[in-house]
Amino acid sequence: MDASALNFTDVSKVYDGAGSAERYALRDVTFDIAPGKTVAIVGRSGSGKSTLLHLAAGIDVPTRGSVAVYGAALNGLGETERTRLRRRDIGFVFQLFHLLPHLTVRDNVALPDLIAGVRERTYRERVAALLERVGLPDRAGDPVAGLSGGEMQRVAICRALLRRPRLLLADEPTGSLDDASGQVVMDLMLQMVAEEGATLVYATHSRELAAMADRTLRLHSGILEAESDASE
Amino acid sequence: MLRYFCKTVSAHWRTNPVLYGLTVLGVALGVASVISIRILNQSAVASFAAGVRTIGGAADVVVTGKAGTLPDAFYPLVRGTPGVAAAWPVFESTVTVEGRPGTFARLLGVDLLAPSPELWEALSAFAPGAAAVGGRGWAAATPELARTMGWVPGDRFKVRDGAGVRELRLGALIDFERWGASGGGRALVMDIAGAQSLFGGAGTLHRIGVTAAEGADVPALAARIEERLGGRVDAVTPSERTGQARQLLGAFRLNLTALSLVSLVVGTFLVFSSMRACLVRQRREFGVLRSLGSTPAQVLALILGEAALLGVLGVVIGILAGYWTAVWNLDAVSSTLTNVYMLREIESLEVSGGTLALAVLAGLGGALSGTLLPALDVWRRDTRTLLDTLPARSAGTAVTRTLFRLGLLLVAGAVGWYWFIGWRWRLTGFVLSTAVLLCLPLVTPWLVQRLTGRVRVPDFGFRYGVRSLGATLANTSFSVSSLAMAVCLLVGITLLVESFRETLVRWVNRSLTADVFVTATVGARPGPNATLSPRLVERLAGGPDVEDVAPLRRLVLRVEGRRLAVVGVDLGRPAARRRLALLSSGDAVGRAVRDRGVLIGEPLSRGASVTVGDTVEIEGPAGPVRLPVSGVYRDYTQGGSVTMDLGLMAETLGSGSLTSIALVLRPGADPEAVAAGIESRYPRDSLRVRSNRRLKEDIFNVFDQTFAVTRILQVMSLIIAACAITLTLLVVAQEKASEIALYRTLGAFRRQVFLLFVSKGTAMAFLGLTLGFAGGIGLGAILIFVIQKSYFGWSIEWTWPWLPLAGEALAIVCAAVLASLYPAFRASRTPANELCHADA
Numbered sequence A: 001m002d003a004s005a006l007n008f009t010d011v012s013k014v015y016d017g018a019g020s021a022e023r024y025a026l027r028d029v030t031f032d033i034a035p036g037k038t039v040a041i042v043g044r045s046g047s048g049k050s051t052l053l054h055l056a057a058g059i060d061v062p063t064r065g066s067v068a069v070y071g072a073a074l075n076g077l078g079e080t081e082r083t084r085l086r087r088r089d090i091g092f093v094f095q096l097f098h099l100l101p102h103l104t105v106r107d108n109v110a111l112p113d114l115i116a117g118v119r120e121r122t123y124r125e126r127v128a129a130l131l132e133r134v135g136l137p138d139r140a141g142d143p144v145a146g147l148s149g150g151e152m153q154r155v156a157i158c159r160a161l162l163r164r165p166r167l168l169l170a171d172e173p174t175g176s177l178d179d180a181s182g183q184v185v186m187d188l189m190l191q192m193v194a195e196e197g198a199t200l201v202y203a204t205h206s207r208e209l210a211a212m213a214d215r216t217l218r219l220h221s222g223i224l225e226a227e228s229d230a231s232e
Numbered sequence B: 001m002l003r004y005f006c007k008t009v010s011a012h013w014r015t016n017p018v019l020y021g022l023t024v025l026g027v028a029l030g031v032a033s034v035i036s037i038r039i040l041n042q043s044a045v046a047s048f049a050a051g052v053r054t055i056g057g058a059a060d061v062v063v064t065g066k067a068g069t070l071p072d073a074f075y076p077l078v079r080g081t082p083g084v085a086a087a088w089p090v091f092e093s094t095v096t097v098e099g100r101p102g103t104f105a106r107l108l109g110v111d112l113l114a115p116s117p118e119l120w121e122a123l124s125a126f127a128p129g130a131a132a133v134g135g136r137g138w139a140a141a142t143p144e145l146a147r148t149m150g151w152v153p154g155d156r157f158k159v160r161d162g163a164g165v166r167e168l169r170l171g172a173l174i175d176f177e178r179w180g181a182s183g184g185g186r187a188l189v190m191d192i193a194g195a196q197s198l199f200g201g202a203g204t205l206h207r208i209g210v211t212a213a214e215g216a217d218v219p220a221l222a223a224r225i226e227e228r229l230g231g232r233v234d235a236v237t238p239s240e241r242t243g244q245a246r247q248l249l250g251a252f253r254l255n256l257t258a259l260s261l262v263s264l265v266v267g268t269f270l271v272f273s274s275m276r277a278c279l280v281r282q283r284r285e286f287g288v289l290r291s292l293g294s295t296p297a298q299v300l301a302l303i304l305g306e307a308a309l310l311g312v313l314g315v316v317i318g319i320l321a322g323y324w325t326a327v328w329n330l331d332a333v334s335s336t337l338t339n340v341y342m343l344r345e346i347e348s349l350e351v352s353g354g355t356l357a358l359a360v361l362a363g364l365g366g367a368l369s370g371t372l373l374p375a376l377d378v379w380r381r382d383t384r385t386l387l388d389t390l391p392a393r394s395a396g397t398a399v400t401r402t403l404f405r406l407g408l409l410l411v412a413g414a415v416g417w418y419w420f421i422g423w424r425w426r427l428t429g430f431v432l433s434t435a436v437l438l439c440l441p442l443v444t445p446w447l448v449q450r451l452t453g454r455v456r457v458p459d460f461g462f463r464y465g466v467r468s469l470g471a472t473l474a475n476t477s478f479s480v481s482s483l484a485m486a487v488c489l490l491v492g493i494t495l496l497v498e499s500f501r502e503t504l505v506r507w508v509n510r511s512l513t514a515d516v517f518v519t520a521t522v523g524a525r526p527g528p529n530a531t532l533s534p535r536l537v538e539r540l541a542g543g544p545d546v547e548d549v550a551p552l553r554r555l556v557l558r559v560e561g562r563r564l565a566v567v568g569v570d571l572g573r574p575a576a577r578r579r580l581a582l583l584s585s586g587d588a589v590g591r592a593v594r595d596r597g598v599l600i601g602e603p604l605s606r607g608a609s610v611t612v613g614d615t616v617e618i619e620g621p622a623g624p625v626r627l628p629v630s631g632v633y634r635d636y637t638q639g640g641s642v643t644m645d646l647g648l649m650a651e652t653l654g655s656g657s658l659t660s661i662a663l664v665l666r667p668g669a670d671p672e673a674v675a676a677g678i679e680s681r682y683p684r685d686s687l688r689v690r691s692n693r694r695l696k697e698d699i700f701n702v703f704d705q706t707f708a709v710t711r712i713l714q715v716m717s718l719i720i721a722a723c724a725i726t727l728t729l730l731v732v733a734q735e736k737a738s739e740i741a742l743y744r745t746l747g748a749f750r751r752q753v754f755l756l757f758v759s760k761g762t763a764m765a766f767l768g769l770t771l772g773f774a775g776g777i778g779l780g781a782i783l784i785f786v787i788q789k790s791y792f793g794w795s796i797e798w799t800w801p802w803l804p805l806a807g808e809a810l811a812i813v814c815a816a817v818l819a820s821l822y823p824a825f826r827a828s829r830t831p832a833n834e835l836c837h838a839d840a
């Protein structure tokens, strides 16, 4: 077992601003997340939450510093290796769900395995089990367009967990939902992550949702401000 | 708003120059194809018309003899017809210039002594101390001819015609433009009396030009002249003659017309989809503008403004490019005209106002109509959906099914109409073809939906690509249907050309059986005045290797109101019977001999609705003759022909010399050697000697040249295939950037996204090909069984040209794969965080 699920060491992300000015989205961020923990990232809009998650997922690269997922340093990896790592270890849940309208609920959930070239008979049961778990077993054959927001996000969680990632990243997973269904989705996600034994890192604006995590990272203008550990 | 407009346009240009450039290129390409084909088409006709006018001068009516020439005595009769202001006789011949084989010139004899200020105006550079103008041997040359030959006024030179060599003296230069006779090319002008006596035509004229008195009714005057001369002449107006020219050029122009049709389809398609491509990208931007309080009208103005800007840019570039394409292809078209139709070369490109208007219409019309759909989309949708990143755009099956049914109904309706009423009408084939072509885009969306919807998706590969085509139905249907239309035309025309060629091969093998063919020519060209002297025929027939000769006499006469070849052969000979591929039953040749009847070609039979048992009227030199029709034969000459026995021909149409003979050689004799022997013994300019093999080669050269323009069609469908697919995939890559980013986030490699797009391109090519082939077979049947029959009266046997069709299909698939490489590359470079930016 690795000692760390996600490690940021002196990570900065710089964008070019107007003229030649540099704009820091993240500045010298350092933290370490132990496997199996749930961590909330909070901060104002524009504080760098999404940027942090993208760097963790390897879909963006830091300007300086190093990012490691379960001991694998992303910096040294090329585009293809980072994709491979994402395939194996990382799941992602988006604020706007991003389900494909031309696929059924079942096919949307199965998409990561489809992309990874896994045979259908291998993932068929897993897909069914996940949909069962989120309470949508009878919607498997439906087009996604007919689902409610909360249902869509539950499908998206199934998709993210399909390949049993060790690290689940969620960018404001309840940001597009009302409070009640947001709560349902959040509960479900926490339970499932616990069942799967995965590490969860999620960004949120909500104080209540942040309180559900083991630990909270607070960002302010790209700087990691304070840490509070709920378990302490 | 104007400030904002300028800012956005320049921002778009900077952020995505490739797509923007492609848009302008698409418009330009479309406009260029429309313009180049039209320029060539019009120039061909104009060149013909100019040839006609040169002869007539600025005449209102041109009088020609039914048998090719007119006696001098007709001239006072024409001039004396009421309503004639002036009349001038013309003697015409074609001569070759000695010492320079292959240079021939038109020789015109006109009345130089008649008072004509224009003529004197046109003459220049008189030779010093020369014989009197119009004296014996005096000739004026066009500057072009003088330049080619390096003559200066005062030089003596020799010319040759069928009758021998004559010496002339260059007395002056003549400018045809100033003379009021357009064109000119290589020509010599002499006094008519001198020309007649030198070139063996004392007392004969070739035409009489007439100007009508002020206010006279020209067609009525033409009719009056014909009547006054007892129907022995044709009096036609220049526009009628141009009309005849158009008819003669029929097959060739049909090709060009088909091409302009394609080019219009391509052009409008390219413009349309280029604009769409450009707009789709800005969808979200419009959403933002709307959400900030812009009215729909303001957004629409923005869209149309940008479309118009790109359209104008494209039209300007397209007109220039089209002109250069025409210049570039001029040689090919021009050589077809001179070699196949024995016309003058195209001397100048005609760029008419109509052509330019059409180009502007196609460019701007296409651009604005291409803008219409996305613009309406922006207009209709509420602001929120415009801002959506993965818009659920499920085109209802109800709509596509209705379109599909409409397409089938269209074809069924057209066929039904043809069956009951339409077949009587000459243009009916074009209605049918249009129905087939229009049916394709109507049936495409439903078929794409059905076919891609059925694909099972076992992996994220080819089949996933095919399946996801259904998700971008509008884009996919668009490129598939335009590809299908192009393939349809290509397949249809390939079927026609190859079937026609195969039919011609069979016909030629059957009818050309002699070993060597000798034809009289003037200036290396067969013509109405070229005949073989009886002594020559005797000598050829007595050659050592010759077993048998088949004589032939050819006249160009008016039959049932059409000018066509009347051929006299010895029908008593078995070879003559074999030569004709008879369509009518029974011993038609025997009947013709017995009943003193004629055999007619299929085009005449169909065109004038005469068949066995009817009679045809031939307007002979001595007046009209009516003869019974004994049989109908296959005939692939332009306009058709009439065949009769030589004896009957002499009796009814007057006696005359043979125009060609075919030699049957003794077994073992070498036709090439015999042909070469004859050629070396007689001057090249007065005989054309060809072995059986050479003659067949020549026939197929003519055929291939006539249809050479179809190669442009092949290139065009490749361009359509490539452009359609590149543009569609670029649009999809733009429109679906979020989807691609999602795949990348879920673990798809760049290479997988790349292959996904190549799969989409290939799948679209296959769909387009399948639909296009289905339509093309229908179109081929229409071309072969309806259009060729009603237009030219040719019976063509259906053949399957597997090899050419397979080659074309392969080329299109290759073009499709190549065309999808760039968009696939672009798509694969979509950053995975694109999706998340859209989130922010």
Ligand SMILES: Nc1ncnc2c1ncn2[C@@H]1O[C@H](COP(=O)(O)OP(=O)(O)OP(=O)(O)O)[C@@H](O)[C@H]1O
Binding pocket: A015, A016, A024, A025, A043, A044, A045, A046, A047, A048, A049, A050, A051, A052, B837, B840
């Ligand atoms: N591609 C980019 N180019 C330039 N600046 C960027 C880019 N992406 C993000 N930024 C900047 O980086 C900073 C952090 O952005 P980020 O999206 O991480 O914020 P966030 O905390 O997720 O905000 P929100 O809560 O609104 O989603 C912002 O100031 C943003 O403007």
Ligand SMILES: [Mg+2]
Binding pocket: A049, A050, A051, A171, B840
């Ligand atoms: Mg964010």
